[in-house]
Amino acid sequence: MKAAKPPRRRSELTRGDKVVRVVLLVAAVIPALALVFLAFEMLRQAYPAIRFNGWHFFNGRTFTLGNLYNGTPVVRHGYQAPHGAKYGIGPLIFGTVVSSLIALVFAVPISVFGALLLVEKMPRKLQGGLGISLELLAGIPSVVFGLWGFVTLGPFLSHHVATLWANHIPDVPVLRFFKGPTGGGQGVFTTGVILSIMILPIIAATTRDLLRQVPRPTVEGALALGMTDSEALGAVTLPWVRAGVIGASVLGLGRALGETIAVAMVSGSLAQYPHSFYSGFGTIAAQIVNTLDSALGDVSGLAVSSLAELALVLVVTSLIANIGARLLVRRVATTALPVGRGI
Numbered sequence: 001m002k003a004a005k006p007p008r009r010r011s012e013l014t015r016g017d018k019v020v021r022v023v024l025l026v027a028a029v030i031p032a033l034a035l036v037f038l039a040f041e042m043l044r045q046a047y048p049a050i051r052f053n054g055w056h057f058f059n060g061r062t063f064t065l066g067n068l069y070n071g072t073p074v075v076r077h078g079y080q081a082p083h084g085a086k087y088g089i090g091p092l093i094f095g096t097v098v099s100s101l102i103a104l105v106f107a108v109p110i111s112v113f114g115a116l117l118l119v120e121k122m123p124r125k126l127q128g129g130l131g132i133s134l135e136l137l138a139g140i141p142s143v144v145f146g147l148w149g150f151v152t153l154g155p156f157l158s159h160h161v162a163t164l165w166a167n168h169i170p171d172v173p174v175l176r177f178f179k180g181p182t183g184g185g186q187g188v189f190t191t192g193v194i195l196s197i198m199i200l201p202i203i204a205a206t207t208r209d210l211l212r213q214v215p216r217p218t219v220e221g222a223l224a225l226g227m228t229d230s231e232a233l234g235a236v237t238l239p240w241v242r243a244g245v246i247g248a249s250v251l252g253l254g255r256a257l258g259e260t261i262a263v264a265m266v267s268g269s270l271a272q273y274p275h276s277f278y279s280g281f282g283t284i285a286a287q288i289v290n291t292l293d294s295a296l297g298d299v300s301g302l303a304v305s306s307l308a309e310l311a312l313v314l315v316v317t318s319l320i321a322n323i324g325a326r327l328l329v330r331r332v333a334t335t336a337l338p339v340g341r342g343i
Contacts, residue, residue, distance in 0.1 A: 042315060045308035052079040052302060053087050057309065060088015063271040063287060065294055065303045073300065081302040089310060091273045095188075095281040096317070098274075099263065100256035102192030103199055108249055110196075111203035116233070119211040131208065138201035146265030149194040154185025154266055162189060162278055183278040186268040191281075194266055195259060199252030206248035210241040243329045250325035254318050260285040284314045 049057070064086050066074075071083025118130055162182040169179040182189075214237050222232040268280020269290050282290075288307050295303035 042308055042312040046305055046312045048079045048302060049305035049309040051077045057087055059090050061090055062086040062088050068297050080300045082298055087306040091271055092282050092284045092287050094273060096283040099191045100253055103195035103256045104253060106196035107200045107203055111200050112207050115204050115207035115211055118208055134201045134205050142262040145194055145198055146262035149190055149266040154190040157190055158182040158185045178277045180276045186266055187278040187280050188274050189277050191263055191267045194262055195256045199255050202252045203248045207245055210244040214240045246329050250322055253321055257318055258285055260289050264289055284310050
């Protein structure tokens with residue numbers, strides 16, 4: 001009778017185990033390598049513009065490629081640019097951040113309350129249909145949103161919605177930005193609404209899945225202690241999911257910061273500070289797509305290099321937003337779950 005083989009020690013890996021480990025390691029490293037490669041390439045392409053523009057790139061008010069065919073070139077720090085070229089992105093940074101924040105202001109409450117209604121109050125038969133509509137909304141191409149906003153939604157908002165308050169707001173410095181002519185539908189207001197609709201499925205679907213994971217015994221225990229439905233919602237359900245909601249909101253913010261085609265179609269594509277809530281403006285991503293074709297005609301190459309610097313700024317902005325959100329999520333995720341009336 002053959003002796004039984006001794007059990008294989010955990011430290012001894014078969015060939016299949018080694019292959020799986022290598023595959024998993026490669027899969028884990030590829031995203032990090034892609035991010036490093038992207039940042040390195042953007043930095044390499046943008047270096048001439050960084051040297052040429054200096055700090056004026058961030059506080060300048062004008063972004064123009066200059067005369068690409070005639071005129072005396074401008075030379076600075078050993079790099080040449082077309083005559084009259086100015087690369088200032090102050091208004092573009094402002095437009096990118098403001099439009100994205102407006103989108104969050106609109107999208108987060110609607111997403112959270114809509115997910116709460118869907119999970120807590122809706123019959124199960126309706127939950128499936130509304131959940132599918134959320135997923136379908138997330139799959140619509142951005143150019144469709146842009147066309148819809150340009151042709152239909154923008155004019156409707158400017159002629160029938162914004163007029164409800166634009167002509168009645170007091171003329172004081174804080175509220176003056178929201179007062180005045182509502183325009184023809186291309187501007188900050190329309191862009192914020194379009195972006196909010198585009199990021200709403202991301203936040204709502206994530207919040208819906210988080211709410212389904214809240215332990216029912218915990219909620220029922222809070223109700224048994226004497227809490228009302230609204231008190232249990234504020235003391236148990238929302239604290240349970242708030243870290244995930246913050247993470248989902250950051251995903252939506254990243255989508256809003258980098259959205260290009262839809263914003264280019266409804267923002268007005270003006271590289272200037274908006275003088276009201278309804279005027280045209282520009283964003284970093286929209287400026288890149290609107291200017292790239294003309295920039296390719298710059299024989300000095302500095303126009304394309306400046307667009308690469310724009311892209312680098314957008315990458316850094318997104319990374320800062322994500323890192324800040326991770327720190328915030330870590331902070332709120334370690335907070336103890338409150339239990340009991342009045343807490």
